[in-house]
Amino acid sequence: MIQPVREPPLLVVEGLSVHLARAAGRGPLVEDLSLEVDVERVALVGESGSGKSLTARALLGLLPPGLRSEARRLEFAGRDLRACSPRDWAALRGASLALVLQDPRHALNPVLSVGQQLDEILRLHGRLPRARRRERIAEMLEAVGLPPSARLLAAYPHQLSGGMGQRAMIAMMLINGPRLLIADEPTSALDAELREQVLELITTLVATRRMGLLLISHDLQSVARHCERVLIMYRGRIVDRCAAAELARATHPYTQTLWSCRPSGSTYGKPLPTLDRDAIDASLGR
Amino acid sequence: MSLIHSEALGVEFGEHGERRHILQDLDLTVFEGESFGLVGRSGCGKSTLLRVLAGINRVWTGKLRLLDRDVVPGRRFVGDLRRGVQMVFQDPYASLHPRHTVGRALTEPLVVHGVSDVAERVVAALSEVKLDPAVAARRPQQLSGGQRQRVAIARALLLQPRLLLLDEPTAALDLSVQAEILNLLNQLKRQHAMTLVLVSHDRDVIAHMCDRAAEMRGGRIARVLTGGELRLA
Amino acid sequence: MRFPAWQSTGWQSAARRSPAAMIGAVIIALSLALAVAAPWLAPYAPNQPELGQRLEAPSAAHLLGTDGLGRDVLSRLLYGARPTLALVALVAAGMVPIGLAAGIVAGYYGGWLERALMGLTNIVMAFPRLILALAFVGLLGPGLINAALALSLTSWPAYARLARAETRTLRRSDYLAAAEMQGMVGSRLLWGHVLPACVPGMQVRLALDLAGIVLAAAALGFLGLGVQPPTAEWGLMIAEGSKVVFDQWWLAAIPGAAIFTLAIAFNLLADGLRDLGDPARA
Numbered sequence: 048m049i050q051p052v053r054e055p056p057l058l059v060v061e062g063l064s065v066h067l068a069r070a071a072g073r074g075p076l077v078e079d080l081s082l083e084v085d086v087e088r089v090a091l092v093g094e095s096g097s098g099k100s101l102t103a104r105a106l107l108g109l110l111p112p113g114l115r116s117e118a119r120r121l122e123f124a125g126r127d128l129r130a131c132s133p134r135d136w137a138a139l140r141g142a143s144l145a146l147v148l149q150d151p152r153h154a155l156n157p158v159l160s161v162g163q164q165l166d167e168i169l170r171l172h173g174r175l176p177r178a179r180r181r182e183r184i185a186e187m188l189e190a191v192g193l194p195p196s197a198r199l200l201a202a203y204p205h206q207l208s209g210g211m212g213q214r215a216m217i218a219m220m221l222i223n224g225p226r227l228l229i230a231d232e233p234t235s236a237l238d239a240e241l242r243e244q245v246l247e248l249i250t251t252l253v254a255t256r257r258m259g260l261l262l263i264s265h266d267l268q269s270v271a272r273h274c275e276r277v278l279i280m281y282r283g284r285i286v287d288r289c290a291a292a293e294l295a296r297a298t299h300p301y302t303q304t305l306w307s308c309r310p311s312g313s314t315y316g317k318p319l320p321t322l323d324r325d326a327i328d329a330s331l332g333r
Numbered sequence: 334m335s336l337i338h339s340e341a342l343g344v345e346f347g348e349h350g351e352r353r354h355i356l357q358d359l360d361l362t363v364f365e366g367e368s369f370g371l372v373g374r375s376g377c378g379k380s381t382l383l384r385v386l387a388g389i390n391r392v393w394t395g396k397l398r399l400l401d402r403d404v405v406p407g408r409r410f411v412g413d414l415r416r417g418v419q420m421v422f423q424d425p426y427a428s429l430h431p432r433h434t435v436g437r438a439l440t441e442p443l444v445v446h447g448v449s450d451v452a453e454r455v456v457a458a459l460s461e462v463k464l465d466p467a468v469a470a471r472r473p474q475q476l477s478g479g480q481r482q483r484v485a486i487a488r489a490l491l492l493q494p495r496l497l498l499l500d501e502p503t504a505a506l507d508l509s510v511q512a513e514i515l516n517l518l519n520q521l522k523r524q525h526a527m528t529l530v531l532v533s534h535d536r537d538v539i540a541h542m543c544d545r546a547a548e549m550r551g552g553r554i555a556r557v558l559t560g561g562e563l564r565l566a
Numbered sequence: 567m568r569f570p571a572w573q574s575t576g577w578q579s580a581a582r583r584s585p586a587a588m589i590g591a592v593i594i595a596l597s598l599a600l601a602v603a604a605p606w607l608a609p610y611a612p613n614q615p616e617l618g619q620r621l622e623a624p625s626a627a628h629l630l631g632t633d634g635l636g637r638d639v640l641s642r643l644l645y646g647a648r649p650t651l652a653l654v655a656l657v658a659a660g661m662v663p664i665g666l667a668a669g670i671v672a673g674y675y676g677g678w679l680e681r682a683l684m685g686l687t688n689i690v691m692a693f694p695r696l697i698l699a700l701a702f703v704g705l706l707g708p709g710l711i712n713a714a715l716a717l718s719l720t721s722w723p724a725y726a727r728l729a730r731a732e733t734r735t736l737r738r739s740d741y742l743a744a745a746e747m748q749g750m751v752g753s754r755l756l757w758g759h760v761l762p763a764c765v766p767g768m769q770v771r772l773a774l775d776l777a778g779i780v781l782a783a784a785a786l787g788f789l790g791l792g793v794q795p796p797t798a799e800w801g802l803m804i805a806e807g808s809k810v811v812f813d814q815w816w817l818a819a820i821p822g823a824a825i826f827t828l829a830i831a832f833n834l835l836a837d838g839l840r841d842l843g844d845p846a847r848a
Contacts, residue, residue, distance in 0.1 A: 094508075094509055312537075315542075315564060319512035387747060415747075418747075424740065427741065430759055441758070442750070
């Protein structure tokens with residue numbers, strides 16, 4: 048039987064580490080991290096300071112000045128990202144690789160309207176004639192649940208509510224049909240009600256467009272509903288890997304606590320489980 | 334015994350021709366010793382209501398009775414009333430002065446109210462929120478989000494309030510840190526026999542923390558949920 | 567809210583991170599030191615005319631030559647630093663408190679008070695600084711104090727605007743609300759809470775302004791409106807030297823270079839402070 052040629056997984060990371068350029072006694076911020084993302088939804092979960100956002104930025108070559116990263120392997124669709132020049136990156140980002148950030152008001156250009164920004168991104172990475180661009184923009188806006196109206200296209204980011212701004216950002220990031228979407232806490236700045244909606248939107252779009260998704264969050268229960276696999280990070284390392292369906296039965300103490308520390312009506316009157324950080328540090332040999 | 338009682342409370346905003354009602358026709362009763370929640374989407378007026386109760390927003394209409402006294406709009410809270418009502422803000426980074434050390438942030442209120450034995454009180458306050466006394470020498474930037482919020486809570490407790498107002502106290506925190514802070518709040522509430530009014534957009538937090546809650550929409554109270562209803566939702 | 571990195575990490579690491587700030591600071595410190603130590607360092611008395619040695623080129627005896635009255639240029643340069651630096655210090659001491667006070671009061675109380683103060687600020691800002699300073703000095707007479715007064719009274723608006731913007735933001739923030747909840751009111755709030763918030767923005771602005779003040783002070787001196795001859799002052803020295811600039815070019819060029827260096831030093835310091843305070847570069 049002829050085996051079909053397997054395409055390489057969308058994203059392969061092996062031995063990624065991020066540290067301060069002038070190290071001066073501080074350990075690495077991300078240490079020896081390895082993960083793979085294919086056409087699936089993977090969540091990277093950890094608390095503030097666990098290094099999850101830094102990981103996302105390192106994957107996209109967007110580390111802030113003063114930080115350096117290295118990896119044994121860092122490949123996107125078979126292409127070695129470590130060898131990318133700034134020009135290569137510019138061509139990749141927004142076209143094949145997309146990043147959705149936490150606060151759309153800070154990530155969108157405040158002096159351009161929504162319509163202008165969507166148009167700009169299309170023109171940066173393609174050569175569609177204006178009429179086609181308008182169609183694409185309208186399609187994309189509908190896909191994210193925004194009215195493709197003249198009013199919306201003329202609106203500036205600060206005029207949009209949190210949820211709308213986030214949808215606009217998603218539209219911008221997906222309009223060029225990327226293969227991989229990295230979403231860094233895309234719902235943290237939103238009200239609880241909107242969070243579910245926006246996450247639903249992201250996962251639906253990702254599924255219908257056969258994309259890979261790396262969702263970064265600190266809310267384990269929330270990502271469990273939307274992702275297939277979960278990677279748990281703590282202080283720069285991945286400490287547990289789990290299928291989303293298995294999270295309730297996790298055995299790692301950190302994962303267990305993260306899973307059960309959510310408040311709800313059923314925890315009323317009882318103290319919530321909290322992390323015993325010393326014990327976890329000890330188990331990691333620190 | 335009702336600690337808070339308001340009738341037809343209203344807050345308007347805006348200038349001639351463009352007045353908006355941020356709060357309208359609000360009748361609210363909160364009993365002593367309970368944990369009362371205010372829940373609703375952004376813009377429903379819950380934070381404004383909290384600020385009226387805190388005495389920060391002094392432009393309102395209607396009747397308000399707080400801590401067994403009638404409150405009049407336009408006047409700052411003084412004396413027992415000022416000490417008796419304290420607040421923990423949402424973003425500790427924005428409510429702790431970045432150029433003051435923690436020690437100063439905790440000392441100042443005591444000095445202003447003429448309390449003696451300030452140093453001991455500060456150390457006691459820090460240990461109550463499970464912070465090392467060495468934290469007093471640090472500035473907010475040097476603390477984590479959870480630590481900052483603990484400092485904010487310690488500061489709110491310094492004057493021994495009967496009523497503690499909390500404006501989304503854990504919204505800016507990780508889930509695991511939120512769990513720690515919520516546990517701390519419940520413990521302190523029992524220890525100091527306080528009444529809590531908690532604002533949150535997160536129904537799970539309200540369901541966990543509160544005995545009763547008011548659902549707000551468009552500046553009004555749409556519904557008051559009893560304990561049972563909260564647990565079911 | 568920004569928080570200058572250099573205040574929490576110590577000046578040594580600040581120096582490493584911004585050589586510009588370090589260089590600027592060193593030059594300024596050196597100028598101050600030289601000005602203070604002038605009586606001990608100057609080889610001659612600055613105001614001692616020696617008519618037999620007029621307009622001499624730099625030599626071993628007079629390292630920077632002599633001027634039209636035979637006075638040693640090097641000594642006059644060293645002594646001349648004093649009025650310049652004194653003027654800069656006086657102006658800073660005048661304009662910053664006035665500006666901050668106006669801005670904080672305007673931003674905190676709002677209403678008609680804010681409108682009145684900001685109106686005044688805009689009016690003063692609309693006038694060209696040097697011309698207004700000339701008018702002041704014309705009214706009050708020349709001299710160091712009057713020149714300092716004139717420059718302060720025309721330079722405070724920038725600080726008022728800065729302070730008012732900062733105060734307005736603060737008013738809406740939770741810092742003041744939290745302080746109010748602790749029962750703090752009035753002056754304690756303004757001094758202890760609002761003022762410190764205005765300081766970071768002001769520091770960079772001040773360093774930058776001082777560069778301009780150095781030049782403005784020199785300009786006033788050049789026009790004869792600052793300290794009067796025979797006192798040594800850099801602007802005055804340039805004025806005197808400009809009369810013979812084609813033959814004894816150094817008489818104007820040397821004080822000019824001193825002014826230039828000092829102004830650049832303040833610019834570098836301002837640049838460096840801004841970078842140090844910028845969290846993106848920290």
